[in-house]
Amino acid sequence: AQTVTQSQPEMSVQEAETVTLSCTYDTSESDYYLFWYKQPPSRQMILVIRQEAYKQQNATENRFSVNFQKAAKSFSLKISDSQLGDAAMYFCAYQPYTNAGKSTFGDGTTLTVKP
Amino acid sequence: NAGVMQNPRHLVRRRGQEARLRCSPMKGHSHVYWYRQLPEEGLKFMVYLQKENIIDESGMPKERFSAEFPKEGPSILRIQQVVRGDSAAYFCASSTGGSYNSPLHFGNGTRLTVT
Numbered sequence: 621a622q623t624v625t626q627s628q629p630e631m632s633v634q635e636a637e638t639v640t641l642s643c644t645y646d647t648s649e650s651d652y653y654l655f656w657y658k659q660p661p662s663r664q665m666i667l668v669i670r671q672e673a674y675k676q677q678n679a680t681e682n683r684f685s686v687n688f689q690k691a692a693k694s695f696s697l698k699i700s701d702s703q704l705g706d707a708a709m710y711f712c713a714y715q716p717y718t719n720a721g722k723s724t725f726g727d728g729t730t731l732t733v734k735p
Numbered sequence: 736n737a738g739v740m741q742n743p744r745h746l747v748r749r750r751g752q753e754a755r756l757r758c759s760p761m762k763g764h765s766h767v768y769w770y771r772q773l774p775e776e777g778l779k780f781m782v783y784l785q786k787e788n789i790i791d792e793s794g795m796p797k798e799r800f801s802a803e804f805p806k807e808g809p810s811i812l813r814i815q816q817v818v819r820g821d822s823a824a825y826f827c828a829s830s831t832g833g834s835y836n837s838p839l840h841f842g843n844g845t846r847l848t849v850t
Contacts, residue, residue: 624777663824665778665841711777721768721828721839722791725777 622647622714626726633702634734640687641697641729643712653715654688656697659728660708668710671695699731707733737762739829739842740809747848754814754821756845760829767810768839769802772824784810817849 623646633639645654656668671679671688678686683703687696699706712726740759748754760767766785770778783791784804795802799817804810814821824846828839 626777663844663846665826665828665844667838670838713777721766721783721830722780722793723778723839725770725779727775727777 622649622716622724624712624714624724624726626710626712626729628729629727630730630732632732632734633699635702635704637702638698638700639702639731641699641710641712641731643695643697643726645693645695645712645714645724647693647714649716651717653717654686654695655713655715655723656684656686656695657711657713657725658706658708659711665711669697702733704733704735707731739764739827739840741825741827741842741845743845744843745846745848747850748817749850750818751816754817754847754849756812756814756825756827756847757809758812758827758829758842759809760827761840764829764831764840766830766832767804768828768830769810769812770826770828772826772844774823778826781812814847817847819849822847822849 625644652673654671658666658668669679669681669684678688683700685698709728709730711728713723715723742757768783769781772778780794782795782802799815801813824844826844827842
């Protein structure tokens, strides 16, 4: 079975600074997807960024980028120029190549942004 | 284009009562997934349904929980004889298909509180 581990329950960052959230996972599959989701207090699950395992190039979405290390099974999220609106719970998720809805989520990292 | 709609947003039940949670997928989506989020944890897969079919219910508790997605109307997650441990946020997601190329769209969840 796949597992996803987020070893940092809480992180904080100063506004405009950069922060990196860690995620490791375990799988025997070679093809899969990885995601970072943001969950603000409203509870809505917002997709931040997605990475296909077969792509070596790290995904980037504006201020959000990932460091995907397939051999190490590591998938960290970097947030640059942090903004107050980035404060939320962040979840790392593993999605199998088939049965897309049966994703495995980590337990989350609560990010605080200090003004 | 309305997103995934879940209702109610909050549901309070006494121990032993029944809870019915509803999910209307995005327009054009025929695949529905239910996840449960316990406090301080990530989302855990419960069940995957297509219209009138349960595809994968490997994450569903064996007793008291059932789900359906009828030909007409929303998907329903039903919890009979609720207990305090059922208190959680229940999320529904939908997609156009079951494969990797069909991203999940999440609803805002239903927070169930059992008193």
